[in-house]
Amino acid sequence: MTGLLTDLYQLTMAAGYYEAGKANEVATFELFFRHLPRYRNYVVAAGLAQAVDYLLNLKYTPEEIDYLRGLTQFRRAPSGFFDALRELRFSGDLFALPEGTPIFANEPFLTIRAPLMEAQIAETYLLATIGFQSLIATKASRIVEVAQGRAVVDFGTRRAHSPEAGVLAGRASYIGGCIGTSNTETGFRYGIPVFGTAAHSWVQSFSSEKEAFGRLQNLLGDATAYLIDTYDTLDGAHTAASLGPPLWGVRLDSGNLVELSREVRKILDEAGLNNAKIMATSDLNEYKILEFAAAGAPIDAFGVGTDLATSTDSPNLGVVYKLVELDGRFTAKFSEDKHTLPGAKQVFRFAGHDVIACSWECLGCGAGEPSAQALLRPVMLRGKLIEPLPTANAARQHAAESVKRLPTAVRSLFDTGQEYRVEHSRELSALYEKFQHENSLLRHRHAD
Amino acid sequence: MTGLLTDLYQLTMAAGYYEAGKANEVATFELFFRHLPRYRNYVVAAGLAQAVDYLLNLKYTPEEIDYLRGLTQFRRAPSGFFDALRELRFSGDLFALPEGTPIFANEPFLTIRAPLMEAQIAETYLLATIGFQSLIATKASRIVEVAQGRAVVDFGTRRAHSPEAGVLAGRASYIGGCIGTSNTETGFRYGIPVFGTAAHSWVQSFSSEKEAFGRLQNLLGDATAYLIDTYDTLDGAHTAASLGPPLWGVRLDSGNLVELSREVRKILDEAGLNNAKIMATSDLNEYKILEFAAAGAPIDAFGVGTDLATSTDSPNLGVVYKLVELDGRFTAKFSEDKHTLPGAKQVFRFAGHDVIACSWECLGCGAGEPSAQALLRPVMLRGKLIEPLPTANAARQHAAESVKRLPTAVRSLFDTGQEYRVEHSRELSALYEKFQHENSLLRHRHAD
Numbered sequence: 001m002t003g004l005l006t007d008l009y010q011l012t013m014a015a016g017y018y019e020a021g022k023a024n025e026v027a028t029f030e031l032f033f034r035h036l037p038r039y040r041n042y043v044v045a046a047g048l049a050q051a052v053d054y055l056l057n058l059k060y061t062p063e064e065i066d067y068l069r070g071l072t073q074f075r076r077a078p079s080g081f082f083d084a085l086r087e088l089r090f091s092g093d094l095f096a097l098p099e100g101t102p103i104f105a106n107e108p109f110l111t112i113r114a115p116l117m118e119a120q121i122a123e124t125y126l127l128a129t130i131g132f133q134s135l136i137a138t139k140a141s142r143i144v145e146v147a148q149g150r151a152v153v154d155f156g157t158r159r160a161h162s163p164e165a166g167v168l169a170g171r172a173s174y175i176g177g178c179i180g181t182s183n184t185e186t187g188f189r190y191g192i193p194v195f196g197t198a199a200h201s202w203v204q205s206f207s208s209e210k211e212a213f214g215r216l217q218n219l220l221g222d223a224t225a226y227l228i229d230t231y232d233t234l235d236g237a238h239t240a241a242s243l244g245p246p247l248w249g250v251r252l253d254s255g256n257l258v259e260l261s262r263e264v265r266k267i268l269d270e271a272g273l274n275n276a277k278i279m280a281t282s283d284l285n286e287y288k289i290l291e292f293a294a295a296g297a298p299i300d301a302f303g304v305g306t307d308l309a310t311s312t313d314s315p316n317l318g319v320v321y322k323l324v325e326l327d328g329r330f331t332a333k334f335s336e337d338k339h340t341l342p343g344a345k346q347v348f349r350f351a352g353h354d355v356i357a358c359s360w361e362c363l364g365c366g367a368g369e370p371s372a373q374a375l376l377r378p379v380m381l382r383g384k385l386i387e388p389l390p391t392a393n394a395a396r397q398h399a400a401e402s403v404k405r406l407p408t409a410v411r412s413l414f415d416t417g418q419e420y421r422v423e424h425s426r427e428l429s430a431l432y433e434k435f436q437h438e439n440s441l442l443r444h445r446h447a448d
Numbered sequence: 449m450t451g452l453l454t455d456l457y458q459l460t461m462a463a464g465y466y467e468a469g470k471a472n473e474v475a476t477f478e479l480f481f482r483h484l485p486r487y488r489n490y491v492v493a494a495g496l497a498q499a500v501d502y503l504l505n506l507k508y509t510p511e512e513i514d515y516l517r518g519l520t521q522f523r524r525a526p527s528g529f530f531d532a533l534r535e536l537r538f539s540g541d542l543f544a545l546p547e548g549t550p551i552f553a554n555e556p557f558l559t560i561r562a563p564l565m566e567a568q569i570a571e572t573y574l575l576a577t578i579g580f581q582s583l584i585a586t587k588a589s590r591i592v593e594v595a596q597g598r599a600v601v602d603f604g605t606r607r608a609h610s611p612e613a614g615v616l617a618g619r620a621s622y623i624g625g626c627i628g629t630s631n632t633e634t635g636f637r638y639g640i641p642v643f644g645t646a647a648h649s650w651v652q653s654f655s656s657e658k659e660a661f662g663r664l665q666n667l668l669g670d671a672t673a674y675l676i677d678t679y680d681t682l683d684g685a686h687t688a689a690s691l692g693p694p695l696w697g698v699r700l701d702s703g704n705l706v707e708l709s710r711e712v713r714k715i716l717d718e719a720g721l722n723n724a725k726i727m728a729t730s731d732l733n734e735y736k737i738l739e740f741a742a743a744g745a746p747i748d749a750f751g752v753g754t755d756l757a758t759s760t761d762s763p764n765l766g767v768v769y770k771l772v773e774l775d776g777r778f779t780a781k782f783s784e785d786k787h788t789l790p791g792a793k794q795v796f797r798f799a800g801h802d803v804i805a806c807s808w809e810c811l812g813c814g815a816g817e818p819s820a821q822a823l824l825r826p827v828m829l830r831g832k833l834i835e836p837l838p839t840a841n842a843a844r845q846h847a848a849e850s851v852k853r854l855p856t857a858v859r860s861l862f863d864t865g866q867e868y869r870v871e872h873s874r875e876l877s878a879l880y881e882k883f884q885h886e887n888s889l890l891r892h893r894h895a896d
Contacts, residue, residue, distance in 0.1 A: 004632040004633040004635075004636050005605075005611050005612075005614070005615060005631070005632075005633040006605075006631075006632060006633075007603070007605060007606070007630040007631065007632070007644055008630050008631075008632050008635075008642045008643060008644035009630065009644035009645055009646055009647055010647075011632060012644065012645060012646065012667065012668065013646050013647065013649070013650050015667060016646070016650065016663055016664060016667045017653070019663070019666075019667060020654075020663055022653060025653075027649075027653070029649075054611075064636060067632075067635070067636045068632070071635075071642065072671060073642075073644075073645075073668060073671055075669070076666070076667055076668070076669060077667065116653065120649060123606070124605050124606050124611070124614070124631075125611050127606035127607070128605055128606055128608050128609075128610055128611040128613070128614050129610065129611060131606070131607060132608070132609045132610045132613070133610075135609075155455070157453075157454075157572050157576055158455070158571070158572050158575035158576055158579070158767070158769075159575070159576070159579060159764055159765075159766070159767070160576050160580070160609065161576075161580045161583075161608065161609035161610070161613040161617075161758065161763075162576055162577065162581075162609070162610065162612055162613040162616050163453050163502075163572070163573050163576040163577060164453075164610055164612040165576070165580070165609040165610040165612065165613045166453070166572070166576050167453060168610050182455040182456050182457065183453070183454075183455065183456075183572075184452040184454060184455070184456050184459060184515075184516070185452040185453040185454075187452075187456075187515070187519075188452050188512060188515045194456045194519065194521075195456060196455055196456035196457035196460065196521075197457055197460060197521075198457055198460065198461050198464070199457055199458075199461065200770075200771075200781050201461070201475075201477075201568060201770070202461050202464065204771050204774070204779040204780075204781065205465070205470060205473075205475070205564065205771065205774050205779070206468075215464055215467070215468055216464060218467075218524070219460065219463060219464045219467060219524055219525065220460065220521060220524070221523070221524060223520060223521055230781055231887065253786075254786050306764050310609065310763045310764050312763055312764055315609075315758045315759075315760055315763035316607055316754050316758050316760055317607075318607070318754070319606070319607070321606075322648075322649070323648075323649040323652050323653065326652070326653050331652040331653070333648050333652065333678055338701075338702050439679065
């Protein structure tokens with residue numbers, strides 16, 4: 001069903017390209033964001049595996065094609081277009097950053113080079129896939145940063161933007177640094193660790209909290225995390241402590257978590273349960289966790305739900321997908337505040353800064369030059385995956401290592417006034433200026 | 449694959465209920481929100497159709513069960529539990545508000561009455577489904593309200609939280625009052641009108657804007673909407689005007705939309721194209737549209753993307769799913785700031801206010817009493833849908849008529865200090881007080 005999961009205009013344009021004999025012209029599109037999202041100093045790239053799945057499976061069923069034929073917008077479309085749609089598979093090339101790479105404004109997440117019709121249709125799905133998972137991986141990265149080594153688990157599926165978004169948020173959270181998720185579908189599909197024990201309804205469904213806790217301990221042993229606030233948190237802590245080992249620990253889900261964690265710690269320690277952990281949940285986010293850390297609250301793990309799965313303080317990543325080359329010529333857009341740079345690009349990462357260059361440049365390649373890494377790598381060629389993608393676990397390690405190398409000011413939760421340095425190569429700047437000049441001549445001509 | 453799309457703890461609890469012989473105790477859960485979301489005076493209920501789909505299709509494949517068996521959390525689970533999971537289908541009852549109904553804090557969207565194990569497992573999916581679509585239907589309702597009869601179209605899929613969220617956002621936007629969506633999968637699945645014509649890449653892919661426009665007109669006829677800002681909006685308007693009819697109109701996507709719409713209107717009128725429409729896009733939301741309306745900008749239609757599909761200013765709806773009855777007894781939760789009211793409920797809607805009552809009450813039923821409508825209706829009984837659900841189109845009409853009846857202050861974009869009046873019936877209040885009293889005795893006993 002993936003074929004129709006796009007904007008109608010991609011398909012009307014595809015029909016138009018077909019009619020104009022342009023459907024098979026080779027187009028290059030780049031996917032990037034123009035500005036960092038609000039309250040973010042970097043973005044962690046994620047979603048590539050799902051983008052590849054989409055490209056490998058893109059097709060139209062006869063029912064889907066019949067649906068399109070029936071739309072008024074396709075009344076005048078040439079019937080050959082529908083035949084082309086029936087045969088359509090993605091046959092192009094994909095270049096992309098590895099998942100887990102921190103990136104900045106105007107740096108492509110990915111580049112598609114494919115027949116115009118295919119590349120155009122893929123826009124909508126690619127944007128939604130990369131944009132969303134990168135948004136959540138970024139949020140997770142911030143939360144993990146302030147948790148300072150304490151475990152963070154994604155509990156957000158119930159508040160995600162649809163159940164499927166919850167599955168993908170679990171994946172992206174893991175790439176961003178969470179130790180796992182509560183979503184078992186995420187665990188099943190992507191081999192990501194899953195966590196969780198019991199809810200308030202468990203406690204309520206037995207005649208006493210003590211019975212509920214005892215049965216949980218019997219079931220889960222040293223994985224037991226008692227949820228202790230159904231009736232009264234401190235009473236709950238005493239009940240949990242009275243049961244002794246085995247247990248993992250307790251979970252606090254309401255009230256003043258700094259104060260309660262101290263009192264609960266004391267109750268557990270007095271019962272000799274010094275190894276029992278305290279997990280906190282309840283509308284957490286990176287700002288609250290920073291406060292807990294500053295207050296020295298004895299909390300060992302955080303379950304983060306709503307704010308993680310929806311990136312509440314900054315719920316959008318303004319990703320765009322722009323045509324930069326067509327049939328061997330460069331293209332660009334000059335709309336107010338929305339211009340694009342012509343030509344396919346490469347991003348070179350030096351020790352403390354990036355340079356966006358033309359795709360054919362090789363920076364850091366000369367003798368004696370500081371060395372740089374080219375971030376965009378071939379992933380698919382002529383519609384085929386060239387090698388298996390790194391696992392989510394590998395992407396998570398890559399993110400952790402890469403984020404650690406960013407300057408402290410960039411890793412801050414707040415706007416420190418220090419932006420990561422991203423330059424344009426001299427060749428790219430020259431190309432853009434040439435294009436601006438030609439465009440102003442063109443506009444001049446139009447006005448005549 | 450729906451079975452695993454839940455939180456792990458629902459499944460560990462299910463195993464525990466099975467072991468405790470409680471898996472088949474009849475449980476009643478209610479799905480509601482405790483507080484209206486930030487910047488919202490009402491919420492439009494949506495997502496019921498997908499909740500029903502889920503309940504009708506809930507099951508576990510052998511591969512999914514093997515996955516669970518392999519998790520450490522199920523090491524001690526009785527093997528009969530996995531057999532029960534293999535046989536599991538939703539066999540309970542579902543009561544719900546019709547989609548499109550405006551609702552307020554503590555009013556159930558839906559009530560599930562089912563064997564405890566089934567009802568527990570369903571929590572996560574139901575929350576994500578109802579919460580997300582209601583969030584987006586509400587956002588759409590606000591945008592449509594300020595558009596004052598001008599068409600609003602959902603263009604948000606590319607920025608939605610995953611491609612599937614985009615499909616569902618299109619559906620929810622339509623229920624909230626949009627005339628349709630750009631997402632063709634939404635159109636195909638749910639019979640919702642689809643819209644769209646061409647993007648900047650279309651214009652860029654031809655050697656001149658005039659050629660691009662001419663070809664579009666040829667393809668789309670009177671459905672043609674020229675995107676006129678690729679190079680220069682006013683030049684683009686002149687080019688569009690020079691082509692004459694047929695056309696639907698033009699689309700502005702950057703710059704000062706109030707000023708540009710006036711100048712473009714003049715260009716179109718001077719060319720005799722008085723019927724040509726002007727559509728505006730470019731990071732719109734209800735606040736910007738309110739300004740356009742106040743300025744009298746000659747804009748006929750709005751395409752709204754990111755802010756609609758993610759409800760940017762208020763990206764979460766804090767839906768919860770709480771156990772209110774089990775095996776014939778009432779249950780409630782007394783955590784700080786997170787208490788729940790015991791017992792299954794009904795919502796009675798009077799002319800200007802609502803009353804939340806116990807499920808067995810009948811308000812407005814006595815002679816001479818003001819009449820009221822009971823909002824929660826049976827939808828599924830013993831696992832079967834009792835009649836086909838209303839279409840998305842019927843839900844949209846229901847929303848439009850119901851929102852129109854809300855007080856002006858409640859329909860405002862802003863916090864007017866006037867909340868919609870929602871009371872508790874005397875019987876419900878008495879039941880809650882009785883419960884609080886019993887709970888304080890219980891806590892007293894615990895402390896001894």
